[in-house]
Amino acid sequence: MAPMGVRLSPIGVAIFCLLGVAIIYHLYWEMLSGRISPSGRSSTVDLKELLALSVEAAVRGGREVKRVREDNALEEKSKGETREGASEKLTEGDLRSHRQMFHLISNTYPFLKVNSEEHDNVEQENTPVWDHRIPADISQMVPNSVEVPAESITVWIDPLDATQEYTENLRQYVTTMVCVAVDGEPVIGVIHKPFTGYTAWALVDQGANIKPREKYSKESPHVIVSRSHAGKVKVFVEAAFGNNTVIVPAGGAGYKVLSLLDSRDETDDKADIYIHVTYIKKWDICAGNAILRALGGHMTTLKGQPIDYRGSERNEGGLLASIGMDHSDLVKRLPEREADKRG
Incomplete structure (x- = not known):
C-alpha cells in the first residue's frame, strides 16, 4: 500500500500562495529601501x-x-x-x-x-x-x-x-x-x-x-554643572578657573549642552563651559556630543579623552564640554580628581 501524502484543499493552497507572495514582497521592499542586501544581511x-x-x-x-x-x-x-x-x-x-x-x-x-x-x-x-x-x-x-x-x-x-x-x-x-x-x-x-x-x-x-554663540568668556567663565551636586563641583571648578568663576546649577545634560549654544530658546541659561565630575550614562551625553562636534566644539572626559559610544553605557571619566575655546588648554587647567589619585 502506497504511503498517504498530505493534500491541501483549494483554500489551503490559496492561503499558502498568498503567504509566499507576502513574504517575497516584504523582502523585495526591504531590499529597495536598503534595509537588507540580496544576501539577507543588513547593508x-x-x-x-x-x-x-x-x-x-x-x-x-x-x-x-x-x-x-x-x-x-x-x-x-x-x-x-x-x-x-x-x-x-x-x-x-x-x-x-x-x-x-x-x-x-x-x-x-x-x-x-x-x-x-x-x-x-x-x-x-x-x-x-x-x-x-x-x-x-x-x-x-x-x-x-x-x-x-x-x-x-x-x-x-x-x-x-x-x-x-x-x-x-x-x-x-x-x-x-x-x-x-x-x-x-x-x-x-x-x-x-x-x-x-x-x-x-x-x-x-x-x-x-543650531549654531554657537558669538562670544565666550575665558577669564571669568560661567560653568554649568549638575544642580544635584553643585556644591561639590564648586571647589573643583574654582581651582581650575579662579574664584571669579560663576557656577550655574542646572538639571539635564541636554539642557546643559544647549546652554553653550545659540539655542533661540529664552528659557535656557547661558554658559561657557559644561563640567560633570562623576560617572554619567552615555544616553545622557551622546546627542550633545554630536551637536558640539558638528559645530566645532568638544566633549571629552576630564582628561581630554574622546568618549567611545560603543559597548558599555557608562562613562566613568567625567565630562568637559566647550565650544569657541582651546579645549586642550581647559583640560590642562583642571585639577586632578580624588578618584584619579586613587587610581
Whole structure:
C-alpha cells in the first residue's frame, strides 16, 4: 500500500500562495529601501534619513512626556539609587516616551542596535511607523545623502532627560534625545524640549539647525554643572578657573549642552563651559556630543579623552564640554580628581 501524502484543499493552497507572495514582497521592499542586501544581511543606512527619523522620534517622545506632566499622571516610582545615594526616579512619562521612541526606530530599522535608558515589555497597541518624509529644513541644510554600514551604527535614546526635575515640575530642564554613533563616534544629535517645542539637531560634516554663540568668556567663565551636586563641583571648578568663576546649577545634560549654544530658546541659561565630575550614562551625553562636534566644539572626559559610544553605557571619566575655546588648554587647567589619585 502506497504511503498517504498530505493534500491541501483549494483554500489551503490559496492561503499558502498568498503567504509566499507576502513574504517575497516584504523582502523585495526591504531590499529597495536598503534595509537588507540580496544576501539577507543588513547593508547600509542613509544618515540623512536616520536624522529625520531621529527628530521624529524625539518629538513623538516629547508629546508623551508633555501629556503625562500636564495630566499630572506621573505615577512616580524609584529605580533605585544613584552612586551619590539619590533616588533615581521613573515616571509614566519616561515609559510612554520610551515606547514611542524605541519602537519607532526599531520598527523602521529592525537591524540597528538601539540603547534606551528605559526598558519596558508593554506592547504598543498601535505600532509606531514612520512615513520616511524628510522635513524641509533637513532637506535644505543637509543636501547630501551619506550611506554607512548598518553594523557600524549604535543608536542611543534618552526618553526623558532630567526626570528628577520633571517630577518637581521644573519643565525648562526636560528634554528627549536621540544620538547616532558610527564606529563609536557621535554623528547625529537631536535634543528636543517638549514644553517649548524647540528642537536642536546636527549631522556632523553635513549641517545643523543650531549654531554657537558669538562670544565666550575665558577669564571669568560661567560653568554649568549638575544642580544635584553643585556644591561639590564648586571647589573643583574654582581651582581650575579662579574664584571669579560663576557656577550655574542646572538639571539635564541636554539642557546643559544647549546652554553653550545659540539655542533661540529664552528659557535656557547661558554658559561657557559644561563640567560633570562623576560617572554619567552615555544616553545622557551622546546627542550633545554630536551637536558640539558638528559645530566645532568638544566633549571629552576630564582628561581630554574622546568618549567611545560603543559597548558599555557608562562613562566613568567625567565630562568637559566647550565650544569657541582651546579645549586642550581647559583640560590642562583642571585639577586632578580624588578618584584619579586613587587610581
